[in-house]
Amino acid sequence: MAPYFVNSTDTLVSDALAGFARAHADLLSLDPDHGFVTARAASPHRRVALLSGGGAGHEPMHAGYVGRGMLDAACPGRVFASPHNRQVYEGSLAVARAEGVLHIVKNYTGDRINFGIAAERLAHRGIPCARVLVDDDLASDCEQIAAGRRGTGGTVLIERILGGAADTGLGLAELQQLGVRLAARCRTLAVASAAHTAPTLGKPAFRVAAGELEYGVGIHGERARSTIRHAPLARLVERMTGELLGALAPRPGTAAITLVNGLGAVTPLELYAVHGELARVLDAQGIVLARSLVGDYVTALDMRGFSLTVLFAEPADLAYYDAPVHTAALRW
Amino acid sequence: MTTTDQALSTGTWMRRFADTVRSTQAQLTALDQQVGDGDFGTNLSAGTVAALTRLDALDALTPLDACGATGAAAALEAAATAFLDEVGGTSGPLFGLLLQSLAASVAELGLTTPALTRGVVKGLAAIRRVGGAAPGDKTLVDALAPAAAALEALPARTVPAAALDAAAEAAWQGVRDTARLRARMGRSSYVGARAAGVPDPGAVAVALFFASAAGSVEDVTPYLSATWGTAAGPGVGHTPSGSATP
Numbered sequence: 196m197a198p199y200f201v202n203s204t205d206t207l208v209s210d211a212l213a214g215f216a217r218a219h220a221d222l223l224s225l226d227p228d229h230g231f232v233t234a235r236a237a238s239p240h241r242r243v244a245l246l247s248g249g250g251a252g253h254e255p256m257h258a259g260y261v262g263r264g265m266l267d268a269a270c271p272g273r274v275f276a277s278p279h280n281r282q283v284y285e286g287s288l289a290v291a292r293a294e295g296v297l298h299i300v301k302n303y304t305g306d307r308i309n310f311g312i313a314a315e316r317l318a319h320r321g322i323p324c325a326r327v328l329v330d331d332d333l334a335s336d337c338e339q340i341a342a343g344r345r346g347t348g349g350t351v352l353i354e355r356i357l358g359g360a361a362d363t364g365l366g367l368a369e370l371q372q373l374g375v376r377l378a379a380r381c382r383t384l385a386v387a388s389a390a391h392t393a394p395t396l397g398k399p400a401f402r403v404a405a406g407e408l409e410y411g412v413g414i415h416g417e418r419a420r421s422t423i424r425h426a427p428l429a430r431l432v433e434r435m436t437g438e439l440l441g442a443l444a445p446r447p448g449t450a451a452i453t454l455v456n457g458l459g460a461v462t463p464l465e466l467y468a469v470h471g472e473l474a475r476v477l478d479a480q481g482i483v484l485a486r487s488l489v490g491d492y493v494t495a496l497d498m499r500g501f502s503l504t505v506l507f508a509e510p511a512d513l514a515y516y517d518a519p520v521h522t523a524a525l526r527w
Numbered sequence: 528m529t530t531t532d533q534a535l536s537t538g539t540w541m542r543r544f545a546d547t548v549r550s551t552q553a554q555l556t557a558l559d560q561q562v563g564d565g566d567f568g569t570n571l572s573a574g575t576v577a578a579l580t581r582l583d584a585l586d587a588l589t590p591l592d593a594c595g596a597t598g599a600a601a602a603l604e605a606a607a608t609a610f611l612d613e614v615g616g617t618s619g620p621l622f623g624l625l626l627q628s629l630a631a632s633v634a635e636l637g638l639t640t641p642a643l644t645r646g647v648v649k650g651l652a653a654i655r656r657v658g659g660a661a662p663g664d665k666t667l668v669d670a671l672a673p674a675a676a677a678l679e680a681l682p683a684r685t686v687p688a689a690a691l692d693a694a695a696e697a698a699w700q701g702v703r704d705t706a707r708l709r710a711r712m713g714r715s716s717y718v719g720a721r722a723a724g725v726p727d728p729g730a731v732a733v734a735l736f737f738a739s740a741a742g743s744v745e746d747v748t749p750y751l752s753a754t755w756g757t758a759a760g761p762g763v764g765h766t767p768s769g770s771a772t773p
Contacts, residue, residue: 280620281612308617311657315624
């Protein structure tokens with residue numbers, strides 16, 4: 196048993212959200228009635244607001260990416276559960292700009308439906324709304340999964356680039372098209388050596404046998420589709436990166452933005468070792484490692500695992516990525 | 528056909544629907560326990576209870592029946608907001624989209640058959656856009672699509688109460704058809720073949736919604752039997768209007 200530090204698991208998300216808003220009061224404010232956070236400052240050039248959301252348990256995503264140069268609003272749901280359409284609708288009304296609002300949605304059935312209902316309500320009110328669906332998880336890329344690939348770590352990179360683009364004054368259709376292109380050039384693969392601790396039970400959500408790895412985990416504490424033998428890090432990262440490059444088929448010389456992401460209980464020491472191996476593989480393949488992030492950006496509570504994301508970027512994407520950003524979890 | 532039925536108000540319709548959901552909640556829950564997670568009756572009831580609260584608040588301001596298109600649309604809009612804002616899960620809010628679409632068309636055209644037709648057709652389109660379900664997937668779309676088609680086939684001058692009767696009849700036929708379908712998505716998709724022979728609760732709710740315009744429906748069982756015919760069926764509190772067209 197490893198109990199969580201909580202008043203009650205029922206209030207964990209709202210308690211954390213209140214604390215988060217207090218800690219970053221200079222950057223954002225919380226609407227406690229509808230459960231969304233909005234940025235205090237945003238570029239005056241922005242014509243379209245960016246809004247995202249999804250289950251809690253993935254901190255710092257999404258509220259951690261609200262602020263100048265990134266999201267205008269974020270709507271957190273309960274742990275691993277979609278936000279209610281009301282949160283998305285009210286949050287969108289609060290931040291919509293002259294040319295409306297762009298929803299950045301991770302591909303899960305519940306999120307798609309709730310963001311979709313909110314979009315229909317916005318249309319009813321005459322507010323333009325479009326969607327970018329992020330579906331970067333390579334492990335769920337198979338014909339048997341009718342819902343399609345899941346949205347995971349790549350969401351952070353796409354939100355950052357779209358934020359930089361929105362600050363240059365792009366319109367709704369241009370931003371949506373950019374988002375679709377980015378999502379098509381982005382894939383993620385994750386492994387775990389131990390499950391997250393279920394908050395209500397204080398126990399691991401599943402067991403991984405000694406010497407084994409769950410290969411292709413998502414961010415909701417579910418088992419992967421395959422279990423493999425624990426391999427030395429170099430071999431593991433070679434295999435993962437090989438699959439990502441196989442799916443994206445980049446030409447040599449293409450620029451990549453990478454994210455080595457901890458799922459909640461992996462040390463920075465390990466993550467940097469992973470990044471070293473990733474860089475070595477990309478160098479050997481003639482891929483230009485243009486930008487990289489290493490750390491806990493999209494977690495799955497305290498899952499002991501990491502994800503690798505590769506996004507192939509065009510020069511304009513890199514300029515948007517480099518533009519100033521100031522949020523709780525990402526700033527330069 | 529009585530004058531009262533012809534002069535149907537949306538407020539009365541929504542209240543009758545709430546009565547219907549209250550009296551059939553146990554049966555809807557029993558259906559959902561066979562094909563889903565069993566919370567559909569509760570969610571639908573939460574929506575109609577919230578809608579009643581909002582209708583009462585509206586009534587306290589202005590008697591709805593006396594305000595023409597604005598009042599008619601306001602009752603539908605109040606019910607829509609209740610379902611969209613206050614119901615968890617996805618079936619309830621999806622139902623709210625149908626109500627929202629009806630509110631928009633009634634606001635523009637008044638409580639007329641063309642308004643009902645446009646509202647149902649556009650509501651169906653919105654629900655399909657959001658949920659991704661097509662006819663044959665064993666969802667509420669299987670009742671709503673035939674209802675929309677039935678409405679589209681009516682002459683524009685059809686009395687609204689008669690149009691809703693026709694929509695209810697087509698929806699019930701759709702409900703019976705869902706019993707033969709295997710779900711590809713939605714609640715029933717997870718239990719697969721085990722849902723064979725059981726109609727989709729969301730589709731039943733759509734049929735109850737249209738049928739409630741004529742009066743509260745107290746028992747859905749007769750509608751679900753294979754021998755159900757084309758008559759309005761038993762269990763309707765009010766005497767339903769006879770023909771689909773005047």
